[in-house]
Amino acid sequence: MRVHLKTLGCRLNEAEIETWANDFSARGHTLVNEEESPDILVLNTCAVTQGAVRKSRQLVRKTHKKNPKAKLVVSGCYATLNEQETVSLDGVDLLINNQQKEKLVELTLDNLSEETMPSMATEPNEVALFSRGRQRAFIKVQDGCRYRCSFCIVTIARGDEKSRAIDEIIVEINTIHQHGISEIVITGVHLGGYGSDIDSDLFTLVQSIVEETTIPRIRMGSLEPWDLPDGFLELFKNPRLMPHMHLPMQSGSDTVLKRMSRRCKTDEFRALVAEARRLIPTINITSDIIVGFPGETDEEWQQTLNFVEEMQFGDLHIFTYSTREGTKAASMPNQVRNVIKKQRSKALHLLAESIKVSRMNALLGSTLDILWEDGQQKNDDGSTTVLGYTPNYLRVKTTTKEPEKLSNHVLSCELSSIENNVFNGRLV
Numbered sequence: 488m489r490v491h492l493k494t495l496g497c498r499l500n501e502a503e504i505e506t507w508a509n510d511f512s513a514r515g516h517t518l519v520n521e522e523e524s525p526d527i528l529v530l531n532t533c534a535v536t537q538g539a540v541r542k543s544r545q546l547v548r549k550t551h552k553k554n555p556k557a558k559l560v561v562s563g564c565y566a567t568l569n570e571q572e573t574v575s576l577d578g579v580d581l582l583i584n585n586q587q588k589e590k591l592v593e594l595t596l597d598n599l600s601e602e603t604m605p606s607m608a609t610e611p612n613e614v615a616l617f618s619r620g621r622q623r624a625f626i627k628v629q630d631g632c633r634y635r636c637s638f639c640i641v642t643i644a645r646g647d648e649k650s651r652a653i654d655e656i657i658v659e660i661n662t663i664h665q666h667g668i669s670e671i672v673i674t675g676v677h678l679g680g681y682g683s684d685i686d687s688d689l690f691t692l693v694q695s696i697v698e699e700t701t702i703p704r705i706r707m708g709s710l711e712p713w714d715l716p717d718g719f720l721e722l723f724k725n726p727r728l729m730p731h732m733h734l735p736m737q738s739g740s741d742t743v744l745k746r747m748s749r750r751c752k753t754d755e756f757r758a759l760v761a762e763a764r765r766l767i768p769t770i771n772i773t774s775d776i777i778v779g780f781p782g783e784t785d786e787e788w789q790q791t792l793n794f795v796e797e798m799q800f801g802d803l804h805i806f807t808y809s810t811r812e813g814t815k816a817a818s819m820p821n822q823v824r825n826v827i828k829k830q831r832s833k834a835l836h837l838l839a840e841s842i843k844v845s846r847m848n849a850l851l852g853s854t855l856d857i858l859w860e861d862g863q864q865k866n867d868d869g870s871t872t873v874l875g876y877t878p879n880y881l882r883v884k885t886t887t888k889e890p891e892k893l894s895n896h897v898l899s900c901e902l903s904s905i906e907n908n909v910f911n912g913r914l915v
C-alpha cells in the first residue's frame with residue numbers, strides 16, 4: 488500500500504513517524520507524498536497547547552478533505568486526550584492512542600489493509616529491505632527481467648534485462664565511498680540475471696567490486712533463487728560481502744509455484760539454502776511469500792506453512808496477493824476470498840515472528856561488527872541511543888555518551904538482550 492505520514496508537534500512525534508515509516512517500508516509498503524494518492528494516511532497529533540489542539544483538529548479535517556479516498560489513522564497526544572472527539576471527526580478510520588503507538592503499523596495493517604502485494608512484486612524494494620541512511624547507498628546495476636512470473640507486472644513495465652557496465656559501477660562505488668558511505672547494496676530487478684546482455688555475470692561483477700574498491704561493506708539486494716552464477720556463494724567467504732541473502736520464494740507449494748511460473752521448485756530452493764548455510768554458517772536467509780495466490784487450496788497453503796517452518800527464515804516479508812491488471816494471474820480462476828487471505832496472512836505472520844525470535848535468541852551473547860548509524864535519539868540521562876546493523880542484517884541498538892565515535896563507524900558489540908525485535912548491544 489501507499490502510505491503517507493504527517494506529524495505536528497515535538498521531536499518525539501517526528502522520531503515516531505520516522506520509525507513508523509521504516510516499519511511500513513520494511514513490510515513492503517511504499518512511502519509517498521500526499522500528492523501521490525496515498526491509500527493510508529497517518530497523522531501524529533499534538534496537544535501541548537490549545538493552539539496545537541486546534542491545529543491537530545484542522546489537520547485531520549483538511550487531510551480528509553484533500554484525500555477523501557485514503558484511510559485515515561490518527562495518533563498522538565490530541566487523539567489520546569480527546570478520543571471521542573477524534574473518532575467523530577469526518578474520515579477518521581482508526582485511532583491509535585499513545586499507549587498503542589509502538590504497534591501502530593501492525594494495528595493499522597491488521598485493521599485497514601485489504602491488499603498488500605506491492606505493484607512490483609520482486610522489487611520489494613531494496614528500500615523496504617534495507618533502510619536508507621548516510622552510511623548506506625543503493626547501487627542499481629541492472630533493470631528489467633526476461634521471465635514472466637504470472638503475478639508480476641515488472642516485465643511488462645520494465646522490459647528486457649539491461650545491465651550497466653562494470654567499469655561504470657566501480658567508478659560510482661569509489662565516488663560514494665570517497666563521500667563517506669561505508670556500505671553499498673547492489674540492486675536490480677532481476678539481479679541474478681546481471682550481465683546476460685553484456686556477456687558478463689553477477690560473479691564477475693561482485694568479484695570486480697571486491698577487487699577494485701575498498702568500500703568496507705557490500706550487500707546483495709533481493710535475488711531470485713535461480714540464475715545464480717557458479718561459485719557465487721563462495722564470494723561470501725570474503726568478509727566484506729555481508730552474510731545476508733534475500734531470496735524471494737513466494738510460495739512453499741510446488742503446484743502454486745507452477746501456476747506462478749516461477750523457475751525454482753522447493754527442492755532446488757532447499758538445496759540452495761543448505762549449501763549457503765554450509766559454506767557461510769552465519770548467513771541470514773530471508774524471503775518473501777505471497778498469500779492467497781489464485782487457486783491456493785488449504786493443502787497448498789499448509790505446504791507453504793510447512794516449508795517456511797522448515798526453512799527457518801531469519802525474516803519474512805508477507806504479501807497478500809492482489810490482482811494486477813495485465814498479468815496472467817489476474818484472469819486465473821478461483822481467486823481466494825479476502826477473509827481467507829487475512830486468516831492465512833495472520834497465521835504466517837505468527838509463524839514468521841516466532842522463527843525470527845528463536846533465530847535472534849540463538850545469537851544472544853555473540854560479538855559482531857556493527858555499522859552504526861547517525862539517526863540517534865537523545866535520552867533523559869544525557870546518553871544517546873544509536874542504531875546499527877550486524878553483518879547479517881539484524882538491528883542493534885546501544886547507548887553511549889559519545890555518539891560521534893560511533894556514527895558511520897564499524898565497532899564491535901556484544902548482543903546482550905532483545906527488545907521489540909532489536910538487539911540491545913554492549914560495545915566491546
Ligand code: SF4
Pocket residue numbers: 608609632633634635636639640641642676677711
Ligand atoms: S523473475 Fe519473475 S517476479 Fe522476478 S522480476 Fe522477473 S517476472 Fe517478475
